[in-house]
Amino acid sequence: EVQLVESGGGLVQPGSPLKLSCAASGFTFSSNWLNWIRQAPGKGLEWVASINPDGSSTYYPDTVKGRFVVSKDNAKNTGYLQMNNLRSEDTAMYYCARTWLTGNWGQGTLVTVSS
């Protein structure tokens, strides 16, 4: 059974860093893209990062470029989202998802940025 489990969310102050993890199982992690998507409370879905299977290429929207860094450790079957200089508008549920065509998403981890 395919599973993606996010962790690392919590309450942080503006300007702080936070690192999210996405533990994968049930599929060949090293052969799959990994995506991160967020959803602010009561709002729609927003893509925030993608990384290719071997980790050599990463992609971000302008809203997080330069602040967020996506990575994956294929030996540990785990993906990461390092978030720096967090802002109140980064408050959201963060989901990791396997390549778009599979429909495998985690249950999400909540990040709250507030003083």
Add this chain to the structure above:
Amino acid sequence: DIVMTQSPFSLAVSEGEMVTINCKSSQSLLSSGNQKNYLAWYQQKPGQSPKLLIYYASTRQSGVPDRFIGSGSGTDFTLTISDVQAEDLADYYCLQHYSSPYTFGAGTKLELK
């Protein structure tokens, strides 16, 4: 950047009715290489993560009831739900994954009349 314009914002329906949700992209999502449209539809119920319904614009994900039908090509896409059931009440989103930055539609809330 590709802009996804999804409509309507909300829809009130009765069980058994048919509904259509539309998504229009600002650029074509059709790949000349494989003739596939890089457009997906998701369903999200409260407190749950999104569930993939349709990919490549018209291919139903395994286990999705056949009352969910995706259609369209290029820049205009439709999700049709025939014979709406109470369990279909949810938010629906389209996603273009043709090119980065990947973009979602704003969502459609399906409610009970």
